[in-house]
Amino acid sequence: MTIREALTHPWLTVRTQIALGIFFVVAALPKIADPPSFAHMVYNYRLLPGPLVNPASLTMPWAEMLLGVALICGIWRRTAASLVGALLVVFIVAIAFNLFRGNAIDCGCFDVADAGKSVEERFHDMWMVILRDAGMLLLVAQGLLGADRAEEERTT
Amino acid sequence: MNLRRFLAEAGTLVGLSVACALVSNALAGKERRLPLPGDYPNATKVTAGREARPLASFEAEPPAVAPGVTESSSPATSRVSPSPETPAASPATPSTSGRTVPGEGAPAGSSSAALARGQTVPPAELLGRFPAHGQPFVEITGEAAAWLHARGVLFLDARRSRDFVQGHVSEARSFPVWEAEVVKERVEGLVAEGRDLSLPVVLYCSGGDCEDSHMLAQTLFGAGFENLLVYRDGFPDWVKRGGAVRTGGPA
Numbered sequence: 001m002t003i004r005e006a007l008t009h010p011w012l013t014v015r016t017q018i019a020l021g022i023f024f025v026v027a028a029l030p031k032i033a034d035p036p037s038f039a040h041m042v043y044n045y046r047l048l049p050g051p052l053v054n055p056a057s058l059t060m061p062w063a064e065m066l067l068g069v070a071l072i073c074g075i076w077r078r079t080a081a082s083l084v085g086a087l088l089v090v091f092i093v094a095i096a097f098n099l100f101r102g103n104a105i106d107c108g109c110f111d112v113a114d115a116g117k118s119v120e121e122r123f124h125d126m127w128m129v130i131l132r133d134a135g136m137l138l139l140v141a142q143g144l145l146g147a148d149r150a151e152e153e154r155t156t
Numbered sequence: 157m158n159l160r161r162f163l164a165e166a167g168t169l170v171g172l173s174v175a176c177a178l179v180s181n182a183l184a185g186k187e188r189r190l191p192l193p194g195d196y197p198n199a200t201k202v203t204a205g206r207e208a209r210p211l212a213s214f215e216a217e218p219p220a221v222a223p224g225v226t227e228s229s230s231p232a233t234s235r236v237s238p239s240p241e242t243p244a245a246s247p248a249t250p251s252t253s254g255r256t257v258p259g260e261g262a263p264a265g266s267s268s269a270a271l272a273r274g275q276t277v278p279p280a281e282l283l284g285r286f287p288a289h290g291q292p293f294v295e296i297t298g299e300a301a302a303w304l305h306a307r308g309v310l311f312l313d314a315r316r317s318r319d320f321v322q323g324h325v326s327e328a329r330s331f332p333v334w335e336a337e338v339v340k341e342r343v344e345g346l347v348a349e350g351r352d353l354s355l356p357v358v359l360y361c362s363g364g365d366c367e368d369s370h371m372l373a374q375t376l377f378g379a380g381f382e383n384l385l386v387y388r389d390g391f392p393d394w395v396k397r398g399g400a401v402r403t404g405g406p407a
């Protein structure tokens with residue numbers, strides 16, 4: 001078994017995609033439960049024009065929730081993994097942009113309450129978030145390669 | 157996988173997300189409902205750190221000055237229109253009407269205890285120290301907040317309702333600025349009370365880089381209030397100073 005075969009083995013793919021899905025569902029729950037707090041987090045990123053803050057704050061958690069459920073259940077695997085990847089890229093760019101311009105913010109990824117962190121703690125955590133999201137992108141890549149392999153095996 | 161199928165699936169997922177978002181927002185209680193599209197005037201502007209912002213100077217005991225000195229005790233410190241001729245570092249030279257204030261000379265914390273809350277204070281005394289500045293807000297210290305609290309000035313709490321219930325400045329009213337519908341009703345109610353709009357109103361949230369009180373100030377300024385004072389260090393500082401705290405919901 002080559003390394004590629006091992007990494008795209010259906011046994012592994014099923015588990016990574018379920019793990020990724022659970023991450024997204026868990027992340028979505030507090031945001032769905034408390035939209036004003038999440039809107040506050042989105043506002044703190046200072047990226048979206050005012051009128052878009054609330055619609056984005058309402059829709060994004062539900063997108064995370066549905067994509068997470070799709071990954072867990074194995075429905076539309078490739079589409080779900082691609083969209084999760086797109087969301088992760090958006091998160092990384094948003095955090096990196098604020099790091100670059102020196103705007104220390106709470107991530108608002110898994111927790112929407114203001115943790116009262118210092119500026120230094122926030123910058124440190126922002127780097128950690130970028131690393132974590134990059135790690136989740138690897139899970140997305142694994143899912144897409146796994147889906148490719150499944151399709152190849154179906155056609156041959 | 158072909159592009160058409162991908163777009164169909166992605167469109168379905170996005171459409172379902174929007175539908176779920178709209179339904180859940182429609183079903184949410186008013187503490188949790190977000191207005192569409194929402195109103196955030198400074199949404200893409202990164203504000204200066206709090207250390208970079210000047211603070212209105214305040215001394216509990218005003219220096220002896222002749223009545224009629226016209227310089228303001230609260231130099232313009234708003235980020236909106238800082239006035240260069242009154243730098244915040246300048247010593248306070250408040251104009252007073254020459255009266256002595258009960259509790260003056262003692263630290264502000266104890267003066268708040270010395271003066272019974274709700275005791276009527278002539279508006280002239282408040283306005284002598286904190287004249288209407290006609291800006292969205294001026295930031296004040298905890299000492300100034302304690303002085304104002306002791307004189308029965310209206311305090312508004314801009315934090316979320318649940319934070320207010322867990323503890324707030326005694327006699328403060330809850331104006332949770334992120335709960336748009338709740339705060340809209342309360343602002344309308346406050347305006348309908350027919351208060352003198354030039355009298356000071358103190359706004360606070362949780363200090364640090366919290367800007368909820370500044371946002372509330374913008375709203376109230378738009379409603380005609382002319383003397384909005386933001387207690388910059390907010391509730392944590394109030395607790396640290398040993399100020400009067402109450403728990404429970406809005407009365």
